[in-house]
Amino acid sequence: xxxxxxxxxxxxxxxxxxxxxxxxxxxxxxxxxxxxxxxxxxxxxxxxxxxxxxxxxxxxxxxxxxxxxxxxxxxxxxxxxxxxxxxxxxxxxxxxxxxxxxxxxxxxxxxxx
Amino acid sequence: xxxxxxxxxxxxxxxxxxxxxxxxxxxxxxxxxxxxxxxxxxxxxxxxxxxxxxxxxxxxxxxxxxxxxxxxxxxxxxxxxxxxxxxxxxxxxxxxxxxxxxxxxxxxxxxxxxxxx
Numbered sequence: 001x002x003x004x005x006x007x008x009x010x011x012x013x014x015x016x017x018x019x020x021x022x023x024x025x026x027x028x029x030x031x032x033x034x035x036x037x038x039x040x041x042x043x044x045x046x047x048x049x050x051x052x053x054x055x056x057x058x059x060x061x062x063x064x065x066x067x068x069x070x071x072x073x074x075x076x077x078x079x080x081x082x083x084x085x086x087x088x089x090x091x092x093x094x095x096x097x098x099x100x101x102x103x104x105x106x107x108x109x110x111x112x113x
Numbered sequence: 114x115x116x117x118x119x120x121x122x123x124x125x126x127x128x129x130x131x132x133x134x135x136x137x138x139x140x141x142x143x144x145x146x147x148x149x150x151x152x153x154x155x156x157x158x159x160x161x162x163x164x165x166x167x168x169x170x171x172x173x174x175x176x177x178x179x180x181x182x183x184x185x186x187x188x189x190x191x192x193x194x195x196x197x198x199x200x201x202x203x204x205x206x207x208x209x210x211x212x213x214x215x216x217x218x219x220x221x222x223x224x225x226x227x228x229x230x
Contacts, residue, residue, distance in 0.1 A: 043222050043224050046219065105155055
């Protein structure tokens with residue numbers, strides 16, 4: 001069964017600290033893996049998209065890694081800011097089509113001052 | 114702001130009533146998607162349009178749900194005879210039709226939150 005599992009479910013860190021969110025998937029075949037940021041009450045916003053051949057991709061203070069052999073991805077946030085408080089969702093595409101996406105349940109990140 | 118626009122932002126309705134939501138995608142995007150999201154879960158795919166053609170529909174989508182995109186621009190999602198279980202955030206997204214599908218991210222609107230009482 002195609003699944004995307006994220007950990008931790010929630011995380012609280014102090015402003016300025018770094019953190020890493022994990023994503024494990026059992027999706028086959030594999031086309032690409034995406035990370036989205038979703039603020040409360042708003043739609044998800046794309047952070048990164050990685051294909052099989054990419055093992056790291058950065059977007060400002062966000063760096064995503066992908067290990068297609070172990071089927072794991074991580075999202076590292078550097079020097080966290082209060083505005084980073086959000087849910088971070090890992091999404092895997094089996095076919096490359098946007099409508100056949102397997103969504104994780106997300107990690108809820110809270111940044112405290 | 115030329116992002117995806119959804120209206121209304123919130124809708125409260127009584128069980129059994131019909132509701133209709135509207136989505137205006139990014140103008141140059143020919144693909145449009147509807148998702149439903151409940152608290153603590155990722156979005157669940159409902160249906161997808163390429164231009165005015167509805168190409169995919171989730172098997173989970175009840176026949177009380179219908180979506181249209183008559184001119185290939187804006188789209189509407191109607192729910193007939195609403196039930197309490199329909200309470201959720203309804204998200205619309207759009208994307209370009211690129212040859213490299215891996216690089217065509219979804220751009221989401223901020224959703225319509227439906228509460229059925």
